[in-house]
Amino acid sequence: MWGVLLYLHVLSAILMGIYLVLPFLVGRVDKLQSGASKVGFLSVLFTTNRVGQFALILAFLTGGYMVGKGSYTVVWMILAVVLFLALAALTGIMGKRMRLAVGEPSGNSVAAQLGSIKTLALINGIVFFLIITLMKFPTLFG
Template sequence: METMFVIMLFLHIVGALALGFYLILPIVFSKVTKLTPAAQEGTVSAVKTLNTYAQIGLVIQLLTGGYLMTKGEYSTAWMVIVVILFLAIGAFSGIMGKPLRQALEGIRSNKGIAEVAGKLRMFGTLLCVCVLLISFFMVYRVI
């Protein structure tokens, strides 16, 4: 294998590891409403920070994945599915930023997170499903 390919593959895997954070979001968001306000603030703040890092991982995925796709033979259907899942992950993680900010504001103003908890659970679940699906298609090129 050529050196550039190996480097890009390594970086692609590092980016995938950063996205792995999204796999636990449904569990985190299902439990966050049961925590004390201080624990809620810490949890939501940590999720907000990790979401930012995962989005950086997504940019790494975009750059390295584009390179790797030029080096292999992939079906058009596979490429379309992967790009759609990639865009969905980017969209859901970006959209989730506002409810995360609203949750932090609600906690800090003693209003709680009840009004955005449903959105956070929904986006956490959607992200988890999309990351699982894109991981499946990366490992098993069935199409």
């Protein structure tokens, strides 16, 4: 059972790796010429964000079970939960901004939402990096 949960946990972390690349991909939206191509590219990024959100839920559930079976400090557990909840909230906000941006097929609303999408993508990348660091080095935090 432990091996299956660890496999699912690592697989979900790999799927969430999109948050490390997303700031660079969102930065490319400005380079596209037409509004329809911007909407199409943002639609793909919206779908990858949704996959990352489902992977985040899977990682939270499998990690919660594994923490219950391991011996981690309270500080580490609090940091892990706070960072996971922060990433969940920020990816949800970013997803809403993406949904608003792709709402018009002409691409007129992309420019209005792109600044906040870029900022949120960068913050999500930083938070995910902190999560990976926390998971890799649990003894540093407690």
